[in-house]
Amino acid sequence: SQQGEEDPQALSIQEGENATMNCSYKTSINNLQWYRQNSGRGLVHLILIRSNEREKHSGRLRVTLDTSKKSSSLLITASRAADTASYFCATDVHSGNTPLVFGKGTRLSVIA
Amino acid sequence: GAVVSQHPSRVICKSGTSVKIECRSLDFQATTMFWYRQFPKQSLMLMATSNEGSKATYEQGVEKDKFLINHASLTLSTLTVTSAHPEDSSFYICSARDREQGAGEQYFGPGTRLTVT
Numbered sequence: 001s002q003q004g005e006e007d008p009q010a011l012s013i014q015e016g017e018n019a020t021m022n023c024s025y026k027t028s029i030n031n032l033q034w035y036r037q038n039s040g041r042g043l044v045h046l047i048l049i050r051s052n053e054r055e056k057h058s059g060r061l062r063v064t065l066d067t068s069k070k071s072s073s074l075l076i077t078a079s080r081a082a083d084t085a086s087y088f089c090a091t092d093v094h095s096g097n098t099p100l101v102f103g104k105g106t107r108l109s110v111i112a
Numbered sequence: 113g114a115v116v117s118q119h120p121s122r123v124i125c126k127s128g129t130s131v132k133i134e135c136r137s138l139d140f141q142a143t144t145m146f147w148y149r150q151f152p153k154q155s156l157m158l159m160a161t162s163n164e165g166s167k168a169t170y171e172q173g174v175e176k177d178k179f180l181i182n183h184a185s186l187t188l189s190t191l192t193v194t195s196a197h198p199e200d201s202s203f204y205i206c207s208a209r210d211r212e213q214g215a216g217e218q219y220f221g222p223g224t225r226l227t228v229t
Contacts, residue, residue, distance in 0.1 A: 035220075040225070042205065042221065042223045043220045045220075088155060088156070092218075099207075099218075100146075101158065102148075102157075103155065104154075105154075
């Protein structure tokens with residue numbers, strides 16, 4: 001089963017613009033993670049934000065988490081063509097040995 | 113960082129045959145590993161949770177007799193697709209947590225692309 005939804009499902013922007021992707025989920029979480037996946041390749045872990053955190057930065061990435069709304073957003077600033085990929089949020093609902101549950105993902109295309 | 117490997121990275125097999133995919137944690141021990149399946153342009157769907165020394169737990173709709181999981185050691189889990197059919201063609205990804213770290217990042221293998229002809 002999937003925890004939630006991402007929107008938009010697909011996003012096409014020009015190089016240099018910012019890209020914002022949103023993720024909603026259904027249950028209480030321990031943390032939320034964002035991953036990138038290039039076409040036909042494995043997952044790349046981008047950032048983890050814990051349930052008691054509201055915002056986190058990593059380079060050109062900014063993630064926010066609103067547990068009251070059960071939503072998160074991923075902002076990529078000054079996008080590059082190399083950022084073209086699918087982006088997934090994944091929720092961790094418990095501590096310990098539980099699987100991550102993935103959203104449906106956003107396909108980002110950055111046009112040079 | 114922790115590394116999870118998968119072998120093979122790609123496999124093509126004929127309908128009716130069985131294929132084994134290995135998932136290894138290279139520098140940490142994993143009591144639990146997870147198997148996901150991803151169809152083209154879709155997200156990852158959890159298939160099963162592999163527990164070292166005990167039976168795997170399968171998600172609803174996943175046939176346990178078709179997708180055999182063995183977690184023989186703290187660093188190795190295998191997924192065997194038995195009597196493969198073209199509809200089993202997919203990208204299979206395993207993941208594991210470092211049992212020493214508890215909650216936190218889950219480490220993913222690079223995936224195995226299975227094509228059944």
